[in-house]
Amino acid sequence: xxxxxxxxxxxxxxxxxxxxxxxxxxxxxxxxxxxxxxxxxxxxxxxxxxxxxxxxxxxxxxxxxxxxxxxxxxxxxxxxxxxxxxxxxxxxxxxxxxxxx
Numbered sequence: 001x002x003x004x005x006x007x008x009x010x011x012x013x014x015x016x017x018x019x020x021x022x023x024x025x026x027x028x029x030x031x032x033x034x035x036x037x038x039x040x041x042x043x044x045x046x047x048x049x050x051x052x053x054x055x056x057x058x059x060x061x062x063x064x065x066x067x068x069x070x071x072x073x074x075x076x077x078x079x080x081x082x083x084x085x086x087x088x089x090x091x092x093x094x095x096x097x098x099x100x101x
Contacts (some may be wrong), residue, residue: 083087
């Protein structure tokens, strides 16, 4: 299923972010330090650019753990609105009562 691969891709991104977090923070500190020479800051900038693109935390996106849907995500339950409604209809979410109008 195509959606499952998006969930796996997101998990891979999370692993990369955790793996490179310290290195990225150190390079960013050098880049932002105005006391360092311009050449050293530029070298740090190049090193940062050579790191994997998916190791940046801004590349992470909340996705439904069941379908991989990126929109209408409920953080507390880690599911999308569609799955929340479906699970609620079957009574699989404690304390949630689905009402119809």
